[in-house]
Amino acid sequence: MLKTPYLLFLGDAPDALSAKVAQGIKDWRPEFCVGQFRQEGCKADLGLPDMTITEAVAAGAKTLVVGVANRGGVISEGWNVAFEEALKAGMDIASGLHTLLTDNQALVDLAQARGQALHDVRVPQQAFPIGTGVKRSGKRCLAIGTDCSIGKMYTGIAMEKLMLERGMKASFRATGQTGILITGSGIPLDAVVADFMAGSVEWLTPDNDPDHWDLIEGQGSLFHASFSGVTMALIHGGAPDALVLCHEPTRTHMRGLPDYALPSLELLRDTALTLARFVNPNCKVVGVSVNTSALDDEAAKACLQEIEQRMQLPATDPFRYGVDRLVDALA
Amino acid sequence: MLKTPYLLFLGDAPDALSAKVAQGIKDWRPEFCVGQFRQEGCKADLGLPDMTITEAVAAGAKTLVVGVANRGGVISEGWNVAFEEALKAGMDIASGLHTLLTDNQALVDLAQARGQALHDVRVPQQAFPIGTGVKRSGKRCLAIGTDCSIGKMYTGIAMEKLMLERGMKASFRATGQTGILITGSGIPLDAVVADFMAGSVEWLTPDNDPDHWDLIEGQGSLFHASFSGVTMALIHGGAPDALVLCHEPTRTHMRGLPDYALPSLELLRDTALTLARFVNPNCKVVGVSVNTSALDDEAAKACLQEIEQRMQLPATDPFRYGVDRLVDALA
Numbered sequence: 001m002l003k004t005p006y007l008l009f010l011g012d013a014p015d016a017l018s019a020k021v022a023q024g025i026k027d028w029r030p031e032f033c034v035g036q037f038r039q040e041g042c043k044a045d046l047g048l049p050d051m052t053i054t055e056a057v058a059a060g061a062k063t064l065v066v067g068v069a070n071r072g073g074v075i076s077e078g079w080n081v082a083f084e085e086a087l088k089a090g091m092d093i094a095s096g097l098h099t100l101l102t103d104n105q106a107l108v109d110l111a112q113a114r115g116q117a118l119h120d121v122r123v124p125q126q127a128f129p130i131g132t133g134v135k136r137s138g139k140r141c142l143a144i145g146t147d148c149s150i151g152k153m154y155t156g157i158a159m160e161k162l163m164l165e166r167g168m169k170a171s172f173r174a175t176g177q178t179g180i181l182i183t184g185s186g187i188p189l190d191a192v193v194a195d196f197m198a199g200s201v202e203w204l205t206p207d208n209d210p211d212h213w214d215l216i217e218g219q220g221s222l223f224h225a226s227f228s229g230v231t232m233a234l235i236h237g238g239a240p241d242a243l244v245l246c247h248e249p250t251r252t253h254m255r256g257l258p259d260y261a262l263p264s265l266e267l268l269r270d271t272a273l274t275l276a277r278f279v280n281p282n283c284k285v286v287g288v289s290v291n292t293s294a295l296d297d298e299a300a301k302a303c304l305q306e307i308e309q310r311m312q313l314p315a316t317d318p319f320r321y322g323v324d325r326l327v328d329a330l331a
Numbered sequence: 332m333l334k335t336p337y338l339l340f341l342g343d344a345p346d347a348l349s350a351k352v353a354q355g356i357k358d359w360r361p362e363f364c365v366g367q368f369r370q371e372g373c374k375a376d377l378g379l380p381d382m383t384i385t386e387a388v389a390a391g392a393k394t395l396v397v398g399v400a401n402r403g404g405v406i407s408e409g410w411n412v413a414f415e416e417a418l419k420a421g422m423d424i425a426s427g428l429h430t431l432l433t434d435n436q437a438l439v440d441l442a443q444a445r446g447q448a449l450h451d452v453r454v455p456q457q458a459f460p461i462g463t464g465v466k467r468s469g470k471r472c473l474a475i476g477t478d479c480s481i482g483k484m485y486t487g488i489a490m491e492k493l494m495l496e497r498g499m500k501a502s503f504r505a506t507g508q509t510g511i512l513i514t515g516s517g518i519p520l521d522a523v524v525a526d527f528m529a530g531s532v533e534w535l536t537p538d539n540d541p542d543h544w545d546l547i548e549g550q551g552s553l554f555h556a557s558f559s560g561v562t563m564a565l566i567h568g569g570a571p572d573a574l575v576l577c578h579e580p581t582r583t584h585m586r587g588l589p590d591y592a593l594p595s596l597e598l599l600r601d602t603a604l605t606l607a608r609f610v611n612p613n614c615k616v617v618g619v620s621v622n623t624s625a626l627d628d629e630a631a632k633a634c635l636q637e638i639e640q641r642m643q644l645p646a647t648d649p650f651r652y653g654v655d656r657l658v659d660a661l662a
Contacts, residue, residue: 133556133588190526197525197560222563223609225464229528229564236556257464263609274602278554278594 001185002094002119003062004032007051007086011079012041013068019044021096022067025182028157032184034059039078044068053082057089063119065181066095074099080107087111094119096177121180122188124200131198131237133279138208141330142240143218143289144272146262148227148255150246151318152218153179155289155326158318159244160215162327169212173204175234179217189219190230197230201237213330216240222272223263224254235272239280242330243272244287245313249303250294265311286329288315332516333425333450334393335363338382338417342410343372344399350375352427353398356513359488363515365390370409375399384413388420394450396512397426405430411438418442425450427508452511453519455531462529462568464610469539472661473571474549474620475603477593479558479586481577482649483549484510486620486657489649490575491546493658500543504535506565510548520550521561528561532568544661547571553603554594555585566603570611573661574603575618576644580634581625596642617660619646 008022016023026033026046035051038044051059064086070076075083075097083093083101087110095101101118102108111118119125141159143152156172157179163170172179174186187200205214216238220227245265254260263271269285276283288307292300300317307315314325339353347354357364357377366382369375382390395417401407406414406428414424414432418441426432432449433439442449450456472490474483487503488510494501503510505517518531536545547569551558576596585591594602600616607614619638623631631648638646645656 130587131557133591135590190524192525193521194523194525194528194561194564195521195558198557222606225567225570225610226462226529227526228567228606229560229562230525231560232553232563233525233560236559239556256461259466260464260609267605271602271605274598275553275559278591279556 002065003092004184005034005061006032006063006065007053007056007061007091008033008036008046008048008067009064009082010036010038010042010044010046011068011076012039013044014070016044018070019046019068021069021178021181022046022065024178025065025067028161028182034061037064037082039082053085053089053091057091061091063092063094066093066097067181069097075104080104083107084110087114087116090114090116092117092119094121094181096121096181098122121177122191124188124192128192128196128200128203130195131202133236136205136207136239137210138212138214139242140205140214140216140238140240141242141244141286142216142234142238143244143246144231144235144268145218145221145246146223146265146268147221147248147251148224150248151289151291152246155244155246155318155323156215156217157182158323159327162323163213166327168331169209170215171212172215173217175201175204175217175219186217189233190227194229197233198237201234205238218246221254222268225257225260232275235276236279240276240283241280242284242286243276244289244326245269245285246289246291248291265307269311285313287313287326289326290315290317292317292320333396334423335515336365336392337363337394337396338384338387338392338422339364339367339377339379339398340395340413341367341369341373341375341377342399342407343370344375345401347375349401350377350399352400352509352512353377353396355509356396356398359492359513365392368395368413370413384416384420384422388422392422394423394425397424397428398512400428406435411435414438415441418445418447421445421447423448423450425452425512427452427512429453453508453522455519455523459523459527459531459534461526462533464567467536467538467570468541469543469545470573471536471545471547471569471571472573472575472617473547473565473569474575474577475562475566475599476549476552476577477554477596477599478552478579478582479555481579482620482622483577486575486577486649486654487546487548488513489654490658493654494544497658499662500540501546502543503546504548506532506535506548506550517548520564521558525560528564529568532565536569549577552585553599556588556591563606566607567610571607571614572611573615573617574607575620575657576600576616577620577622579622596638600642616644618644618657620657621646621648623648623651
């Protein structure tokens with residue numbers, strides 16, 4: 001979908017955290033990144049070569065990817081000057097910001113005149129069919145969480161990386177804007193119209209080689225009152241053969257819902273399996289991915305050991321200890 | 332949302348079935364219907380007074396409601412002539428057809444010039460918030476099915492009618508286009524963007540008197556691979572106190588999914604309760620609504636008796652035997 005390689009646009013990012021999308025692209029797809037574009041006052045630095053638009057095009061860059069989010073997700077005037085320059089120099093632009101590139105008529109006119117693309121990856125770029133529930137070839141693994149924003153994307157993309165290193169066939173399938181910008185394709189599932197959610201996930205994970213694994217990026221949580229419908233569509237549209245449970249052991253309530261405690265891993269396992277097995281009777285829970293960032297090393301290891309014994313499943317923190325045990329479980 | 336009363340537009344309906352939306356309005360909201368508008372060749376007849384546009388306006392009609400669906404949900408040229416006449420005479424127009432009124436520029440221009448409304452009820456008419464999961468006052472009952480198109484709307488609206496007759500406080504809350512046209516308001520949930528599904532259901536069922544019941548129209552099925560996400564959003568956004576299970580005992584596979592048998596009532600009960608109680612710990616299954624239209628009277632009664640004994644819940648066919656036992660269970 002997005003043409004590679006990229007020039008990563010950091011703009012006037014006020015700190016490193018505001019450039020976390022660009023950091024994710026650089027971490028997971030370094031081969032896509034020819035350089036970074038920074039403006040006056042930029043406090044983020046990915047350690048990539050700083051390039052002008054002209055230098056980046058000369059180095060082969062095909063798409064300027066907005067890898068920075070400022071407050072409110074808006075696009076500042078200073079950024080638009082750079083965007084116009086990029087289009088004039090022959091690049092496409094991709095953005096996951098709330099303010100759309102295609103709402104800026106000057107950019108639309110420039111892109112149309114030159115046959116270039118403006119990719120607002122937060123918005124579905126096509127119509128999707130209604131789900132059919134038809135069995136597909138190939139294997140699928142879905143990360144599901146006891147809550148939102150708990151490490152589901154990181155888990156899936158880390159598993160893809162290790163599987164490819166091991167010579168396995170694997171594709172991370174992005175379902176949110178950050179994942180789409182990192183991998184260059186995917187569906188912004190939370191922006192798809194209700195009737196077509198499951199169908200869009202089926203479209204994203206088509207027939208494949210019998211030993212190929214799709215690592216489907218999870219969204220929401222089956223027990224999150226605001227977003228559970230999106231998770232449900234992933235379970236039925238994805239028809240996973242394997243589920244990885246994702247958890248954050250110190251969280252006192254669900255994200256954005258102060259009155260809701262997190263469900264137990266056991267409740268998530270049992271409920272998700274019941275629903276998943278209705279479309280794929282062979283579905284299994286293969287492991288637990290635990291975000292232990294709030295714990296010190298000793299506490300993290302104790303936490304993982306407790307979960308392993310209680311759930312009788314391999315448990316790891318992908319960021320801290322890698323995903324070998326989850327990939328072992330798939331293989 | 333829609334101004335009442337209505338003139339029901341039957342156009343050149345080729346048979347009675349094609350006018351089933353109009354029939355539903357006449358059955359459930361007879362007080363909204365001043366008459367019917369039929370064109371040459373119309374084979375449907377609701378038994379309402381036939382009126383011209385002018386006569387209907389004189390009788391007080393405020394909205395022309397398209398109560399007929401022709402093949403493909405398109406709008407024929409002959410209909411547009413009548414629609415223009417209705418706008419010129421001062422009526423709004425409401426339609427649930429796939430082809431939108433607002434795609435016809437002549438109608439849009441006429442309506443805008445006169446400050447009248449074109450209601451395409453298949454399309455959300457407003458932005459909805461993200462769900463908050465905050466507890467609301469008042470009671471809510473949700474119909475959930477072992478499959479789609481199984482009698483969920485009929486069950487809810489029949490319960491509302493009986494409850495009002497009994498002096499109870501009750502509101503049927505429509506979540507699909509037919510329900511919206513019948514009641515004059517609601518949300519077309521299957522056309523809402525994924526992130527806002529639960530929030531739209533919360534919006535539809537706000538704080539109310541402690542003894543007031545919302546009868547929420549169900550959609551899809553928790554076990555239907557194409558539409559389960561929509562059902563999930565109803566369960567968490569609706570936060571029901573009571574669930575009515577809906578079933579069709581002779582159906583051999585799920586609607587549109589030839590490879591899928593229906594889930595058992597037990598599986599539906601247990602899975603839905605687990606998910607519903609996460610947002611409303613007091614949620615109970617109160618009864619079973621069975622569509623026995625494919626059975627003769629003796630077989631229907633035997634079927635209901637078997638389900639009652641097996642599930643230990645009141646069971647009825649609302650169309651055949653009324654909803655007294657379901658309303659008794661709520662009261």
